[in-house]
Amino acid sequence: MNEIRQRLPRTREKRRGALTAYYGDCAALADELEQEEPRQRIRTYSETDADEVTFAIRLLGRIRGSVTIIHSPPGCGAIKLEDELKAGGSPWLITNIEENDSILGADDKLREAVDLAYRTWRPEIIFILTTPVVAINNDDILSAATEKEDLYNIPVVPVFAAGFRSRTAVYGYDLVFHALAKYVLKGDPGASPIPAVNLIGAAETRTGNIIKDLNGAGVSYNNVLGSISISALQQSLGASASIAIDQDDARFLLEWLEAAHGVVHLEETAPIGLAGTERWLLAAAGAGGSTGQARAYIEEEKAAAAQALERQRLDGVSVIVDLPPEQAFGIAEFVEELGGVVVALSLTHADISHGPRLREWASRSNPQVYIQPGQPFEKTNALGKLKPALYIGKGEAAVWAARAGIAAAAVDSVDLYGFGGVQELAPLFAKALRNSALSRYLSAGGSSYRAGWLSKSANWHIKQEVK
């Protein structure tokens, strides 16, 4: 992986042909993604959404023993504040770049911030996250990082986010993992391998249910999810294999561990729903040498879940699933397990790695697929045309579905992984369908968009990029 020598990882668009705008069906999208260079589309009207800085901030906040210095004007701190309110996390500072700093260089402020971070928290590692202003000015980060690393004898790691390099926000995770791989995680030829499977997640991961399942299945794991420790990351270099609960989020780390350290990446889809969890647990147990125990555990859990799910069926209910790809495919599969009908998938992005799942869906019911990171207008428009009985997504977008009069379930409020996730998701969907008062009340206020706009097609603003 020569990319580690570079200052930055390649964007998802370059590395995997990621698309962030699309409107069609699963078969057509699978065809497109299998081409050598998928045709990029642009939005002539685009609504605000998360970017690589947002995602990098989220992941850095989950690294235990770290302090993050956000090297930016005050506004970027607002992103961090939002994340803080949602999830808390490790301490952080902001350098508050002003106009003078942007002219004369802000490295003195940065040095002061590193000193303050070290004095205040005595962290194990300090991250310096760059932002658009720093990227445009090409400010010097490395000399301050190197100098302070020598002074304090802890890693001071630059993460070069620009906010505009990639349209795929998850690239922010790649930036963080790349920085860790480049500056922090060093292989030790003398270290003995650990008899465990790396359990890898990213920023927005609840871990309780899947940990319970791994324990039940007798799988030894090295925990690299939730609140991630540097020591667990360091240990991951010596594990027998890696499995992720969302391989899309952790893709850079998974590929780097395999390419640079021979840690096999078990390419398994997210452990969501009954079949999804079974496949995933068997893969993890296969690598960890506990297949027998896993099978017994799975049968027991499936039987318990089947009983509970009898009262939570979605027979014939039309559903739109609007989530990042791995979660969307997992939940869509679970919806079918419950008897529901998936009429559309709305994804934040899709790339070549999602081709097989899209092919699978194409051969089943070939639902519509939209790629809409954020974009409430497109969502509202599509919901108005498809009129599903149930919308499943995240809280911020579920609001738009509820305002369109559609029963909405926000899955970011639950731990959706593993057999425990099954027991949390099914009641959530059933409850959303039962309690339609909220969506009725919200939809009475009318739409935020004019009728003229809503009469256009949902992809009205998506155009082919002309080179």
Place this chain on the structure above:
Amino acid sequence: MAKATKHIAIYGKGGIGKSTTTSNISAALAEAGYRVIQIGCDPKSDSTNTLRGGDYLPTVIDSLRDSSKVKLQDVSAIGFKGVLCIEAGGPVPGVGCAGRGINAAVSLLQELNVFEEYEADYVLYDVLGDVVCGGFAVPIRDGITDRAYVVSSSDFMAIYAANNLFKAIGKYAPSGGAKLGGIIGNSILPGYPESLITDFAERTGAAVAGFVPRSPVVAQSELYGKTVIEASPGSEQADVYRKLAAHVAGNENLSVPNPLNVTDLRDWARSWGDAINQEAASFSASAR
């Protein structure tokens, strides 16, 4: 009633003689009794050296770094015949953003009401090299200046830079940016250079503001730390600058030039290359 001040930007390839030309125009206008401000828009902050004997002058950006309350006296010096000298300055090489510095410096001078306070007839902006980014285009944007001149020699890269500036003028002129006053041919040797610059001007719809011949008087004056107007006021070269200054001061024939595209510019340059070869060959033949 406020005086109608003319704001003039002077651009051109790095090292082509912008500061020398601008300082001599300022000196000539001041000598003619006008009130002149010269603003160096270059982080090197060496534009006004020959107007003020080369003494240290704190730049606008340095002053902004040290204090948020900058006064005009802190960042200006009175030079030859009362020319008010200001240097925008910028970051040390390799850090920050010099273009943003030009933007901030010009904004500060506007905030300080410098042009009205000083009752200037002419404000000359001597801008770094080519238009390298949005920051260095600030003097020809947003109505700060209404005219720009480009200093060029007959060297291809100087013409190339002039052509680039024409692109910037073409971009900003429709929204109130500066128009082109003309090309100033600098350091011109006898022979083809004048014809080459004139031809380029004709092809791009630009005017020629004047030609400044190459002269040892210029180098000598600069060695004394002075403009030609001050060091050799009786020289022919001083008269050249006076004539150029009079043209720049009085010229109202402004245009939006039509820059050549890269291929046309290359072809045009090649045709001049051929012409110079033929001229050299016929000169050799007649010498035999």
